[in-house]
Amino acid sequence: MQEKVRIAIAGMGEMGMVRAVIAKGLSTYDLVCVIDPRGTFARLAGKQLGVSHYSSYEKAASAKEFDALIISTPLVSHYDLGMQAVRDGKHVFCEKPLAGDSTRAIQMHREAKKQGVCTQVGYNWRFHVTFRRAKEILENGILGELKYARLMVYKSEVTKPEEKSEKKNREERFGFYGALAVHGLDLLLWYAGKPSSLSAETTRVFSSELSDLISAVCRFDKGIHGLIDLGWSHHGFVEKDELSIYLTGTVGSMSVNPDCIEMYLEKACGDFPSGDSITYASEIPYHTEFWFTHRGLSHEMEAFAHAVLHSAKASPSWYDGYLVDRLVDALEKSGKSRTTISPVIEESE
Amino acid sequence: MKLPKVMLGSNPFHAVSYRSTQERKEFRRRFSTVESIYKVMERSAEIGIKGFHSYAKDMEIRAIIKMREKLGDSMTVVSILPDIYGAMSRQAGAGSQDKNLAKIKMLFKNMPALMSAGMTGNLSPMVDSILKAELGFVKETKPSFVLLHGTLADIACVTEQRKLLLLFKERVLDAGAVPGLTTHNLGTTYRKLKEMNIHFPVIEAPFNPQGFMMQPSVEACLKVRREAGDVHFIGKKILAGGSGDPRKGLLYAYREAGVQCTVIGIGSISEADETFDVAKEILGEEFSYEYDIEAS
Numbered sequence: 001m002q003e004k005v006r007i008a009i010a011g012m013g014e015m016g017m018v019r020a021v022i023a024k025g026l027s028t029y030d031l032v033c034v035i036d037p038r039g040t041f042a043r044l045a046g047k048q049l050g051v052s053h054y055s056s057y058e059k060a061a062s063a064k065e066f067d068a069l070i071i072s073t074p075l076v077s078h079y080d081l082g083m084q085a086v087r088d089g090k091h092v093f094c095e096k097p098l099a100g101d102s103t104r105a106i107q108m109h110r111e112a113k114k115q116g117v118c119t120q121v122g123y124n125w126r127f128h129v130t131f132r133r134a135k136e137i138l139e140n141g142i143l144g145e146l147k148y149a150r151l152m153v154y155k156s157e158v159t160k161p162e163e164k165s166e167k168k169n170r171e172e173r174f175g176f177y178g179a180l181a182v183h184g185l186d187l188l189l190w191y192a193g194k195p196s197s198l199s200a201e202t203t204r205v206f207s208s209e210l211s212d213l214i215s216a217v218c219r220f221d222k223g224i225h226g227l228i229d230l231g232w233s234h235h236g237f238v239e240k241d242e243l244s245i246y247l248t249g250t251v252g253s254m255s256v257n258p259d260c261i262e263m264y265l266e267k268a269c270g271d272f273p274s275g276d277s278i279t280y281a282s283e284i285p286y287h288t289e290f291w292f293t294h295r296g297l298s299h300e301m302e303a304f305a306h307a308v309l310h311s312a313k314a315s316p317s318w319y320d321g322y323l324v325d326r327l328v329d330a331l332e333k334s335g336k337s338r339t340t341i342s343p344v345i346e347e348s349e
Numbered sequence: 350m351k352l353p354k355v356m357l358g359s360n361p362f363h364a365v366s367y368r369s370t371q372e373r374k375e376f377r378r379r380f381s382t383v384e385s386i387y388k389v390m391e392r393s394a395e396i397g398i399k400g401f402h403s404y405a406k407d408m409e410i411r412a413i414i415k416m417r418e419k420l421g422d423s424m425t426v427v428s429i430l431p432d433i434y435g436a437m438s439r440q441a442g443a444g445s446q447d448k449n450l451a452k453i454k455m456l457f458k459n460m461p462a463l464m465s466a467g468m469t470g471n472l473s474p475m476v477d478s479i480l481k482a483e484l485g486f487v488k489e490t491k492p493s494f495v496l497l498h499g500t501l502a503d504i505a506c507v508t509e510q511r512k513l514l515l516l517f518k519e520r521v522l523d524a525g526a527v528p529g530l531t532t533h534n535l536g537t538t539y540r541k542l543k544e545m546n547i548h549f550p551v552i553e554a555p556f557n558p559q560g561f562m563m564q565p566s567v568e569a570c571l572k573v574r575r576e577a578g579d580v581h582f583i584g585k586k587i588l589a590g591g592s593g594d595p596r597k598g599l600l601y602a603y604r605e606a607g608v609q610c611t612v613i614g615i616g617s618i619s620e621a622d623e624t625f626d627v628a629k630e631i632l633g634e635e636f637s638y639e640y641d642i643e644a645s
Contacts, residue, residue: 025507025537048472049508239377240370259369282367282561282590290507291533291564292500 011073025290028305098321105322120314121321127296143249149226153184154242175210176232197342202335350493351639356400358614367590386412428492502530506541536569555586584608
């Protein structure tokens with residue numbers, strides 16, 4: 001059986017370099033080459049990583065054999081590059097958000113499915129210890145039947161009027177959604193399932209295309225309802241972003257963030273005591289061949305390699321990426337039209 | 350150079366917490382002056398601590414200089430370099446609040462090295478320039494040991510940057526200190542160092558009963574510790590990011606893992622009393638022991 005995934009990485013910005021370093025640290029990857037149209041970036045990365053460098057995917061694909069591609073390029077190129085690579089039979093890991101447009105995202109998912117390749121989207125917080133443990137708690141029914149979910153994602157990134165170019169740059173990066181909010185939305189979908197209807201309020205404090213402050217009342221399948229509360233124009237979140245989810249079931253509640261899980265249970269269940277308890281991230285075992293940052297990136301890449309090497313389904317898949325893009329579309333549409341959107345997700349996997 | 354058995358860490362002084370945003374905010378508020386950092390250092394010294402860790406951060410450095418005035422040559426400073434963001438900010442001129450202006454100034458100052466890196470893919474001139482500046486910045490604290498920052502050490506090892514690691518060693522030795530490195534991936538880092546045939550006499554890595562940040566596994570880290578007889582290990586994350594019991598953590602580090610030294614970040618005077626008293630009780634006379642390591 002093949003032991004290593006031969007990989008190329010497109011986009012040698014910050015995330016591309018992080019992916020490359022992790023790939024070098026994990027024995028399940030063989031980094032074959034790096035790709036960036038900016039010569040300086042490609043040359044520097046190639047030299048430091050000890051691999052070939054190319055200015056385009058086409059040049060790399062014709063010169064080198066590789067099984068999979070990591071797309072760490074700007075959002076605008078995810079669709080074209082992703083479609084091209086899956087049509088070439090490559091397994092593809094794409095940074096979040098998948099396409100920033102649900103119509104294109106579902107096309108990407110359908111094409112990947114047709115080609116029978118493995119695809120994953122970079123919602124790495126699913127691999128962070130606290131969020132992953134929270135998922136296990138839900139799946140094991142520790143909270144009873146889930147009834148309510150509230151997502152809160154706050155940043156202080158846009159708290160004053162910006163230059164036109166700065167504004168344009170941020171819009172191209174999908175506004176606040178691309179900055180952090182999509183991670184929270186992915187976690188919410190992972191925990192609560194697909195939303196069936198939503199009613200949103202959106203405010204453009206400084207941006208022109210996408211919203212700065214977003215709130216929505218949501219109803220999910222299986223009788224769960226909840227709130228979405230997002231914004232990058234909140235003040236005082238400079239040193240540390242807020243990313244938290246509060247969940248209530250029939251026998252307990254929990255609040256989960258990157259630092260810890262706070263829980264309240266009506267009665268003891270398994271290892272969990274009755275009443276209040278707190279589990280810090282540092283208390284949850286997390287072992288990886290090469291650890292790099294607290295965000296679960298190493299496990300995320302290990303999972304992709306495992307899926308490719310064992311012909312298994314990768315998760316979060318491009319369909320999960322589509323779900324997030326679709327939810328963003330619905331939030332913006334509802335906020336703009338001041339109407340309730342229902343159904344929110346028309347497509348099934 | 351003397352490497353003490355127990356040392357004071359500095360994470361709380363620059364608001365690092367693995368527990369909560371609230372604790373980070375509290376540390377930021379509590380350690381907003383040189384005096385507040387100095388008080389914890391002073392109390393630790395009264396208990397018998399002789400080793401002090403320091404990142405190249407302005408307030409920590411000023412507190413250490415003040416401590417040096419009191420303790421003289423009996424204190425050991427372990428400096429962790431480089432603080433990339435701090436270095437950029439200092440190059441751009443202290444007190445500059447305009448982020449864009451700071452970036453422009455930093456780029457301008459590093460332009461020859463950056464151009465060289467971009468054209469040739471060779472980072473050495475740029476790294477050398479940052480290292481020289483950072484070593485100059487911490488010079489007044491008279492560090493006996495200079496450790497390469499964990500993230501950079503991990504990157505340098507897995508990407509096999511032999512030249513850059515040797516450059517770091519050379520510059521630290523030139524400055525009259527013992528070079529070492531910190532790591533979050535002891536198993537992998539140590540293997541890579543062996544493959545590159547590079548030896549560091551001091552390595553700092555996580556050791557705790559919870560296995561927090563002991564990568565790739567607890568067993569692999571303990572194996573490295575047992576096999577690397579020519580390395581002095583400093584155990585960090587002894588309290589597993591603040592969620593562990595000091596007694597259990599220290600017993601594990603010294604008795605089970607068998608590290609020579611530990612470094613523990615302390616967030617208050619009462620915490621210094623509690624933690625270092627436990628260390629004294631566990632180590633007995635060994636508490637004040639110092640290892641002799643040559644800067645060669």
